[in-house]
Amino acid sequence: MTLHWVKYSEEAHAGLAQMYGDDERFTAYYDAVRPGATAFLREAILIYTGKP
Known part of the structure; x- marks a missing residue:
């Protein structure tokens, strides 16, 4: 993310x-690769950032 964002923040x-998870376009994109991938990615990011 730091390659594309001038200032990265956990928030x-x-x-x-x-x-x-909220935008059906993202869900369709990631879940097309593997069903449930969007939920997994979302939870992984929230755990990584400590913002669950």
């Missing part, structure tokens, strides 16, 4: 994770 990363 922004956690917000992005929330958006993955």
Whole structure:
């Protein structure tokens, strides 16, 4: 993320994770690779950032 964001923050990363689950376009994209991938990615990010 730090390659594309001028200033990385855990809060922004956690917000992005929330958006993955809330936006059906992201869910369709990730779950097309493997069903449940969006939920897994979201939870992994929230655990990593300590923002569950």
